Amino acid sequence: MALPLAQELIFGLVIGSYIALGAIGFTLVYGLVNMINFAHGEFITIGAFVGYLAVVFGGVSLPVALLVALLVAAVTGWAIARLTFEPMNDAGAVPLLLMSIGLGLVLRNGMRAIAGPDRRNVPVAVTTYRFDDLGFFVTSNQLFIIGVTLFAVLVLHLFLSRTMVGISMRATADNERLALVSGIDTRQIRNAVWLAASGLAGVAGVMLAVSQSANPSVGFGQLLLIITAAILGGAGSPYGAVAGSYLLGVGIAVSVAFLPADIVALSSTMAFAILIVVLLVRPGGIANTEVRTS
Amino acid sequence: MSRFELPEIDATRAGLVLFVASVIFLYSPVFIRPPSGTFVFLELAVLFLLYALILIGLNLQFGHTGLVNFGPVAFFAVGGYAAAILTANDPYRAVGLGFAWPVGLVAGVLAAVALGVLLGFSTLKLRDDFLAIVTLAVAEIIQGLTITFRDVTGGSIGLQNVPRPIADMTGGGGGAELFATIVVLGSVCLLAYGVFHRLSASPYGRVLRAIRADEQVTETLGKRVFRYKLVVFIYGAAIGGLAGALLVFYNGAASASFFTIDVTVIVWIGMLVGGAGSDRGVLGGLALIMGFQLFTRFLNDLLPFVTQDQFASIRLVLVGLLLMLVVKYRPEGIWGTAEELEADS
Structure with missing residues (x-):
């Protein structure tokens, strides 16, 4: 007996997984540093290239490459943020946003000038498990991607709820001044946020490199999907971002399967249409965060 | 406003006079044919004048009112396609209704205004940076739609056989229409700048600058902030649509490649470099950025060991670096004043 939708569900979970890892970082930065980081996609690209280099030239296995990319992207992203965003932290949302656009242009095109526009595939052994009776198949890669993301979400949850840094992080996101007078070093918290956000972006990059390819715009291509997922979930809410990502991923996969081919070409366009509808109907997203000013 | 040295000649009047003069020039049998070596610069000048129109609207939106519109190209594109679809005669694989060009011009502006009303009503009540995301997303949606619905828009091939009123009215050929276009667009630009x-x-x-400084205070002073923001947003949309329509009437075609995100990037960086809020400064900034692009294009020919693709990337790295440096070290831009950006006016 074939299960309808099972195959689409798996594709959707895979798409949702790498959007989720990007969106968690994006939304953490949004909630804690109070900026929309348009260079977030480039942190993903850094992870993709580090993963590619580790697998192809380092000859390490995929889990090790993931760990390497996590560390390298976390430190690189943190260092870049320390140089660019941290000194102008008090300048306000719009200058920070413009800064991130400039940074994105520099990083994306810098990587393109060095690596060239080619798509580089990461050779990984793939086992396919077929369930023909049930009408779907799943590869070891797909299971790996979904598993790593769920593990990362679990770790994030434990971090935010069980560690002092995580609890301080939530306090800072809620009310930065109150957190500051309560004795929380908000600068330290921002450091932690940049490390976590770019580290997760690096992991997402390796996953994208494995399932698609490593190229200079691989992260930028995901950026608007990530923003959509983050807003769908409620900007600033990491749990909302995970929910929003999987909703978006499954939505894209199912619509690709059932809508006529002409409309499928619109799939990314549809994501933006969803974004606008969300902002109109429920601008706070699933978690219903505060976004209105007037 | 004593800080602004008022120009000797009022730009609005000068623009009007020049516009009338340029129309007379168009109807007269006289034409001026520039030497062919200057075509590269003249074509860039036309593009500069069109982008300047968009920038004049964007500067009112962001520079004066603080509205972060990251999709000026959306209005440019909607205006261009509306004008092209209404006026094209038998375009290849696209819709062309063959109306006269003035119909297209009006329709281009109205279509952009309609988009402005729709977007303004829905997003101007949200946080500032949400407007940035929505306008950026709308620009991407419109780019996606023009490529997907290629039976209507011609996709990346484009929509040909759009009337070229300025070229048609200018006799002579061989660059004469380029000169005439610059005269007409220059007068339109001057007029728009003046207004x-x-x-x-x-x-x-x-009031607009008060809104930029602090919305809530302005609201308590009895100004209807939302209405001001909406109207300003629509003004910007209208002039962007006008620029789009003028572009297709200059080119005689509309194509997705004219309306990419690059337009947004150039216009925004020009505004920030020149000094957002300084009406003349932003145009200077745009001239600098477009001049830089022209200069680097020549530079590429002198550096044979760098491939064209690499060079394009390096150029964008430099543009990004420039943006970062300006935002960090001179947020008021080259010709802007720091006080102007603060809440003093």
Whole structure:
């Protein structure tokens, strides 16, 4: 007996997984540093290239490459943020946003000038498990991607709820001044946020490199999907971002399967249409965060 | 507003006079044929004047009112396609209704205004940076739609056989129409600059700057902030649509490649480099950025060991670096004043 939708569900979970890892970082930065980081996609690209280099030239296995990319992207992203965003932290949302656009242009095109526009595939052994009776198949890669993301979400949850840094992080996101007078070093918290956000972006990059390819715009291509997922979930809410990502991923996969081919070409366009509808109907997203000013 | 040295000649009047003169010039049998070596610069000048129109509207939106519109190209594209679809005669694989060009011009502006009303009503009540995301997303949606619905828009091939009124009215050929286009667009630009400058220098403009400084205070002073923001957003949309329509009437075609995100990037960086809020400064900034692009294009020919693709990337790295440096070290831009960006006006 074939299960309808099972195959689409798996594709959707895979798409949702790498959007989720990007969106968690994006939304953490949004909630804690109070900026929309348009260079977030480039942190993903850094992870993709580090993963590619580790697998192809380092000859390490995929889990090790993931760990390497996590560390390298976390430190690189943190260092870049320390140089660019941290000194102008008090300048306000719009200058920070413009800064991130400039940074994105520099990083994306810098990587393109060095690596060239080619798509580089990461050779990984793939086992396919077929369930023909049930009408779907799943590869070891797909299971790996979904598993790593769920593990990362679990770790994030434990971090935010069980560690002092995580609890301080939530306090800072809620009310930065109150957190500051309560004795929380908000600068330290921002450091932690940049490390976590770019580290997760690096992991997402390796996953994208494995399932698609490593190229200079691989992260930028995901950026608007990530923003959509983050807003769908409620900007600033990491749990909302995970929910929003999987909703978006499954939505894209199912619509690709059932809508006529002409409309499928619109799939990314549809994501933006969803974004606008969300902002109109429920601008706070699933978690219903505060976004209105007037 | 004593900080602004008012120009000797009022730009609005000068623009009007020049516009009338350029129309007479078009109808007269006289034409001026520039030497062929200058075509590269003249074509860039036409593009500069079109982008300047978009920038004049964007500067009112962001520079004076603080509205972060990251999708000016959306209005440019909607205006261009509306004008092209209504006026094209038998375009290849696209819709062309064959109306006269004035119909297309009006329709281009109205279509952009309609998009502005729709977007303004839905997003101007949200946080500032949400407007940035929505306008950026709308620009991407419109780019996606023009490529997907290629039976209507011609996709990346484009929509040909759009009337070229300026070229048709100019006899002579061989670059004469380029010169005429610059004269007409220059006068339109000057006029638009004059009108928008008057608007921003008036008490109305002070309210806009008050909104940029602090919305809630302005609201408590009895100004209807949302209405001001909506109207300003629509003004910007209208002039962007006008620029789009003028572009297709200059080119005789509309194509997705004219309306990419690059337009947004150039116009925004020009505005920030020149000094957002300074009406003349932003145009200077745009000239600098477009001049830089022209200069680097020549530079590439001198550096044979760098591939064209690499060079394009390096150029964008430099543009990004420039943006970062300006935002960090001179947020008021080259010709802007720091006080102007603060809440003093």
